[in-house]
Amino acid sequence: MALELLLALVLGGISGIAVLLHLTGRSRQAVLGIETARSGWLRHFPGDRVLKVLPAASGQAALVLTSGGPGLLWAFGADTVGRHLDGSNTCETATGLRFEFNDFAAPGLSLTLSESERRQWLALISPPAETA
Amino acid sequence: MTGQISYPDVTQLAVPFFIAAILAEFLWIAVKHRGGRYETRDAVTSLIMGAGSVAEGLLLGFIAWALFMFLWELTPLNMGTSVWAVLACFVLDDLRYYWVHRFGHRVRWVWASHVNHHSSQHYNLTTALRQTWTGTFTFMMIVKAPMVLLGFHPALVLFCGGLNLIYQFWIHTEAVTRLPRWFELVMNTPSHHRAHHGRNPRYLDCNYAGVFIIWDKMFGTFVPEQDHDRPDYGLVHNIATFNPLRVAFHEWAGIFKDMSQPGLTLKQRLLYAFAPPGYSHDGSRDTSAGIKAAHLARHPEDAGTPGFGG
Secondary structure (H helix, E strand, C coil): CCHHHHHHHHHHHHHHHHHHHHHCCCCCCCCCCHHHHHHHHHHHCCCCCEEEEEECCCCCEEEEEECCEEEEEEEECCEEEEEECCCCEEEECCCEEEEECCECCECCEEEECCHHHHHHHHHHHCCCCCCC | CCCCCCCCCHHHHCHHHHHHHHHHHHHHHHHHCCCCCCCHHHHHHHHHHHHHHHHHHHHHHHHHHHHHHHHHHHCCCCCCCCHHHHHHHHHHHHHHHHHHHHHHHHCHHHHHHHHHHHCCCCCCHHHHCCCCCCHHHHCHHHHHHHHHHCCCCHHHHHHHHHHHHHHHHCCCCCCCCCCCHHHHHHECCHHHHHHHHECCHHHCCCCCCCCECHHHHHHCCCCCCECCECCCECCCCCCCCCCHHHHHHHHHHHHHHHHCCCCCCHHHHHHHHHCCCCCCCCCCCCCHHHHHHHHHHHCHHHCCCCCCCC
């Protein structure tokens, strides 16, 4: 097959399929509530014991408190992905929080959170050290 | 041994069929509201991975070709190009595929290349095209060497490899449930391969077959798909990116990061590259054996069932 024809088929095929999927609603993101986040977390980490789930008001993500420490579950297309937060960095942004996972397969994630959500999440992710 | 033999590049010729089949599967799902799921970015990533894999073949295919032609010059054997030779080559190549695929799941160096094929949480015909960009760097082309030395021309070996890949395209679907019993007994099918793509503990490291499922039955790696434990697609630790570059290289980056940790012995560094995926020098991660054991600790009732020693 001529390279030009192969290139046209590949580019046309990918573009056409992308447009078709988008126009038929296949670009919708998952929305997380307490139960969907809990089951989503256990799907990724079946050995964890979930203590508490705090979905963001946007439904974009949820902070999951587990027996092994806090974790973050977030919408990844129509599905979800999760990461424990030990070894990650969390910083405040103008609109919420940004997470850096130090993981090549999980580039940083910026979440939009209200001021109260941000404070609550930060307190749970990095609780103040107990005083003696 | 010399000889000018050429066969068509069947994977390139199949591209229009791939596109048409994807559209047909999508329409089937849209109309029937069953038989799988499609997601835009997931599908586009898979398709770009497929295009990149073809490009890698065009750019680096000469390395394997040069090796095979070198071996072809050495061998005194010539199986010819009869129908029987093509059939024998196809079956032997499928056996070759089984072992390369098994290495691809049991040796992290090879898994680094193959992992991207399993990195989608979806299972549809676009997943079939989510292919590696780094296959050359695994050096698994060496497993084809015995076939050339046996007298199968390199062009024939590559032709059969292409046919094998095309066969595997159509089994990446949820639209087909089960096929006739005789077919399921001998051939790799959508059902068998769905199990292979499952991240459920039951399905880890099973059903490596390309075309004939008999290899898994012969070598003890066959696990039938269970209706009560539907395959959950993706990786044990799912990736969080649709970026094709990250999809293609994330495990290689992981190997480099692990091997370059301070304070490891040479053996530990090498094990990070060549031990089964999930190896860690401090036991902080789980291999598939550990994952199965942890599952059985939570669900002892599964002991002795398919995938758990049954």
